[in-house]
Amino acid sequence: MPPSIVLRSSQLIANLDALRAHTAPAELMLVVKDDAYGLGAHWAAETAVHAGVRWIGTYDVGTALALREALGPETRLFAWATSADDEVAQAIRGDIDLGVGSMEYLERVIAAAERLGRNVRVHLKVDTGLHRNGIAPAEWAEAVRRTLGAERAGSVRLVGVWSHLAEASDAEDDAAQALFHIAVREAEELGALLEHTHLTASAATWERPELRGSLVRVGAFCYGVRSADGPEIAELAPVASLTAPVVAIDGDGVSVGIGSLDGLPSSLSGRVTVGTPAGARALLSIGLTSTRIASWAGAAVGDEVVLFGPGRTGESSPTTLAETIGTVGEEILTRLAPGIQRRATDEIVDRA
Numbered sequence: 001m002p003p004s005i006v007l008r009s010s011q012l013i014a015n016l017d018a019l020r021a022h023t024a025p026a027e028l029m030l031v032v033k034d035d036a037y038g039l040g041a042h043w044a045a046e047t048a049v050h051a052g053v054r055w056i057g058t059y060d061v062g063t064a065l066a067l068r069e070a071l072g073p074e075t076r077l078f079a080w081a082t083s084a085d086d087e088v089a090q091a092i093r094g095d096i097d098l099g100v101g102s103m104e105y106l107e108r109v110i111a112a113a114e115r116l117g118r119n120v121r122v123h124l125k126v127d128t129g130l131h132r133n134g135i136a137p138a139e140w141a142e143a144v145r146r147t148l149g150a151e152r153a154g155s156v157r158l159v160g161v162w163s164h165l166a167e168a169s170d171a172e173d174d175a176a177q178a179l180f181h182i183a184v185r186e187a188e189e190l191g192a193l194l195e196h197t198h199l200t201a202s203a204a205t206w207e208r209p210e211l212r213g214s215l216v217r218v219g220a221f222c223y224g225v226r227s228a229d230g231p232e233i234a235e236l237a238p239v240a241s242l243t244a245p246v247v248a249i250d251g252d253g254v255s256v257g258i259g260s261l262d263g264l265p266s267s268l269s270g271r272v273t274v275g276t277p278a279g280a281r282a283l284l285s286i287g288l289t290s291t292r293i294a295s296w297a298g299a300a301v302g303d304e305v306v307l308f309g310p311g312r313t314g315e316s317s318p319t320t321l322a323e324t325i326g327t328v329g330e331e332i333l334t335r336l337a338p339g340i341q342r343r344a345t346d347e348i349v350d351r352a
């Protein structure tokens with residue numbers, strides 16, 4: 001057996017259920033950007049829609065269009081990457097909700113909808129302090145007026161106002177929320193009939209209920225990736241495990257068939273434990289194509305070692321690995337080589 005990423009659909013559903021219970025009445029948007037942090041956007045989105053999730057956030061238009069094909073017309077697909085005109089036209093034909101964070105992009109989206117004679121749903125993004133993408137407060141009223149003008153002309157529906165938080169400190173997020181509320185109120189005073197407001201991603205969605213809008217955009221926590229240096233959350237567990245077989249036994253170590261060329265950061269050498277049939281064992285060193293693990297009684301070639309996962313056989317979670325080397329759990333997932341097999345299971349997970 002080659003190394004594989006084992007995806008537990010039932011755990012993804014359990015996490016989605018826990019998030020929805022925790023954040024109701026806000027509605028959940030599953031974020032599947034970066035191919036669902038390397039786990040597979042199609043698997044994640046299809047599982048979530050099966051479990052009743054109505055909103056999927058993709059970042060890019062291409063992924064949104066592929067998911068439109070896979071999921072059918074009912075699911076709301078939100079793409080917020082500023083995109084080239086041909087992609088915008090495809091998105092409008094594909095009934096994708098577009099996130100718009102600049103006047104320049106707004107004009108191109110309106111022009112594309114007019115050219116196609118179609119109506120496009122727009123979520124205007126206000127800059128609340130990140131200064132990445134977002135309409136500056138000084139331009140906000142103009143952007144809303146322009147969008148509502150296009151709405152009256154039949155090419156646009158202004159369905160949402162949104163922003164993104166730094167999640168660096170509560171004080172900064174509070175200040176961002178204050179700006180966000182001003183922008184929402186201004187849009188409504190100008191005549192917008194908003195379907196949704198949305199501001200928070202994983203950590204703020206879970207920990208700061210007062211910051212949630214009517215929709216929450218959550219990626220990491222759905223996959224059981226907690227915040228680096230953040231608390232464990234009992235209701236959420238990793239949906240993915242990375243497994244590799246024992247390929248050789250030598251002295252007090254065994255070698256498993258996965259290494260840094262597969263995306264395992266070699267800086268983890270000597271610093272974490274992995275799961276084995278006998279429980280937790282030290283990860284001794286990571287080579288290019290194999291990794292040495294402290295042995296156990298009865299170890300045999302072909303035994304399965306769990307490099308990370310929910311912790312049931314002694315392995316660390318992706319976030320615990322990440323903390324060891326000063327990064328975030330998403331990075332551990334997205335670095336894994338695309339060639340590693342992704343394998344979905346419907347195993348019922350013991351969440352005790």
Ligand SMILES: *Cc1c(COP(=O)(O)O)cnc(C)c1O
Nearest residue numbers: 031164201202217218219220221
């Ligand atoms: C990545 C992202 C999210 C989801 O972030 P998580 O921390 O993974 O929950 C939400 N909104 C935007 C705009 C993002 O870029």
